[in-house]
Amino acid sequence: MAQLITLDEAEKLDVDEVHDLYRTYINKSQVRLMTSFGFGQELVDHAEGAYVHTRDGRRILDFTGGVGVLNHGHNHPRIVAARKRFQEQQRMEVHKTYFSPYLAALGHNLAAVLPGDLNRSFLPNSGAEAVEGAVKLAYKYHGGKRKRILRADISFHGKLLGSGGLTGSTQNHFDFPTIPGIGTFAYDDLDSVRRALAEARDANGRSDVYALLIEPFSASTVRWCSEEFLRGLRELCTAEDIVLIFDEIYTGWGKTGSMFHFMRYEGLVPDVVTTSKSFGGGKSSISAFVARDPVFSKVYDNMTDAMMQSTSTTYYGFGEETATAIEAVSVAVEDDYPARARAIEDVLRPGLERIQKTYPDLIADVRGSGALFGVFLSGGPKLLDLVGKLPAGGLAKDPLIRTKIITAAVIDTLYRKHDVYSYYTLNGRSPLIVSPPLVAGPDEVERFLEALDATLSEGMNRLLARFMKERVSSLW
Numbered sequence: 001m002a003q004l005i006t007l008d009e010a011e012k013l014d015v016d017e018v019h020d021l022y023r024t025y026i027n028k029s030q031v032r033l034m035t036s037f038g039f040g041q042e043l044v045d046h047a048e049g050a051y052v053h054t055r056d057g058r059r060i061l062d063f064t065g066g067v068g069v070l071n072h073g074h075n076h077p078r079i080v081a082a083r084k085r086f087q088e089q090q091r092m093e094v095h096k097t098y099f100s101p102y103l104a105a106l107g108h109n110l111a112a113v114l115p116g117d118l119n120r121s122f123l124p125n126s127g128a129e130a131v132e133g134a135v136k137l138a139y140k141y142h143g144g145k146r147k148r149i150l151r152a153d154i155s156f157h158g159k160l161l162g163s164g165g166l167t168g169s170t171q172n173h174f175d176f177p178t179i180p181g182i183g184t185f186a187y188d189d190l191d192s193v194r195r196a197l198a199e200a201r202d203a204n205g206r207s208d209v210y211a212l213l214i215e216p217f218s219a220s221t222v223r224w225c226s227e228e229f230l231r232g233l234r235e236l237c238t239a240e241d242i243v244l245i246f247d248e249i250y251t252g253w254g255k256t257g258s259m260f261h262f263m264r265y266e267g268l269v270p271d272v273v274t275t276s277k278s279f280g281g282g283k284s285s286i287s288a289f290v291a292r293d294p295v296f297s298k299v300y301d302n303m304t305d306a307m308m309q310s311t312s313t314t315y316y317g318f319g320e321e322t323a324t325a326i327e328a329v330s331v332a333v334e335d336d337y338p339a340r341a342r343a344i345e346d347v348l349r350p351g352l353e354r355i356q357k358t359y360p361d362l363i364a365d366v367r368g369s370g371a372l373f374g375v376f377l378s379g380g381p382k383l384l385d386l387v388g389k390l391p392a393g394g395l396a397k398d399p400l401i402r403t404k405i406i407t408a409a410v411i412d413t414l415y416r417k418h419d420v421y422s423y424y425t426l427n428g429r430s431p432l433i434v435s436p437p438l439v440a441g442p443d444e445v446e447r448f449l450e451a452l453d454a455t456l457s458e459g460m461n462r463l464l465a466r467f468m469k470e471r472v473s474s475l476w
Contacts, residue, residue, distance in 0.1 A: 037408045110288060123325075213247060254332055284320070
């Protein structure tokens with residue numbers, strides 16, 4: 001057996017050693033791709049609040065928000081204390097034949113936060129598991145008699161075979177075997193939904209759709225559904241007894257200015273809502289789907305299926321994870337995270353709109369809500385022609401590669417020259433995402449805006465030429 005690397009030794013590895021281990025044991029193309037786009041060239045020493053501290057002494061303002069995970073910021077003191085308390089008291093992690101006070105309390109707290117009779121929870125590990133659990137619930141609700149499920153054309157619901165098939169984006173959609181009977185409608189287009197429902201009827205005119213899955217706010221494309229559309233979905237699904245599932249994995253816990261995005265519309269209640277990411281406070285890998293009582297009870301509240309539901313994943317209700325989530329939910333409620341997101345928007349929106357007016361040739365659009373905005377960058381024909389001269393094959397086949405390189409050039413300069421960390425999405429038009437943690441204050445928002453302004457003031461030609469020379473050329 002090869003010699004094992006100890007924890008002490010792992011914490012002393014330098015970045016080149018980490019890259020070599022990734023190339024050998026993880027994925028060598030991942031190293032090549034990330035480093036060529038300006039990421040992964042430093043190691044983090046520690047992180048706190050809205051900041052990451054690298055081993056070489058840099059203090060980086062983290063405006064990625066952990067891609068939805070870090071509403072609470074890095075190492076929130078209350079969440080760290082909750083985990084430490086659990087460990088010091090030697091609480092038991094998991095055992096299926098003991099009832100967990102943490103799981104019981106967390107189920108209660110989810111029901112207290114959510115509207116209506118969304119009061120039955122299941123708590124696996126990842127967002128994709130929550131989505132697939134919700135879909136399974138909907139399928140079993142109809143006893144397997146209905147065979148169709150509808151999702152939007154720009155949806156992102158995960159990367160497992162099931163959730164990947166339910167994902168509608170061109171970047172992440174799977175062509176592999178997946179859940180059968182998936183139909184598509186246009187996002188935020190109620191007539192498109194009506195057409196899809198009309199096409200999914202049997203010879204007797206009965207609906208064959210068991211579930212409709214939608215993100216009320218699409219974080220990967222920075223689009224959101226109108227109130228009219230969401231209420232229209234509720235009416236259609238109620239009329240045809242279709243299980244309506246809202247995916248709020250990214251946007252839950254205050255991110256867009258309400259505790260969950262759909263909750264800004266009074267009286268609107270889906271049959272199931274999914275959550276993950278910031279649900280674990282940045283420390284716990286935990287997710288949930290929460291269902292209305294009549295839907296959940298019909299499926300699992302019986303002696304045959306009760307244990308199938310509660311034992312369908314090994315780490316369901318894992319002790320330290322549920323204890324952490326209890327504290328994370330309490331912090332989000334007590335510190336009014338929706339109000340924090342709205343306060344961030346009060347500074348961020350006018351700042352981004354001001355920068356857009358200053359650089360109309362570089363920014364095509366700015367849109368978002370709360371602490372989740374997208375900056376849609378453009379570069380003009382000359383820059384696009386420059387990127388278009390890349391050799392064919394590989395990444396050059398990506399129809400969005402020009403936009404991605406332009407956006408990555410801005411992200412690279414923000415990071416290297418201004419110590420600001422941001423990212424772009426792989427879906428839609430690949431915008432620069434501005435997603436600060438909800439512990440960020442107005443000073444951090446102003447710092448980001450100043451850095452973005454200074455970056456764009458260099459001119460896109462200069463940003464792009466430097467980035468192409470130093471980073472991307474190694475990929476071809």
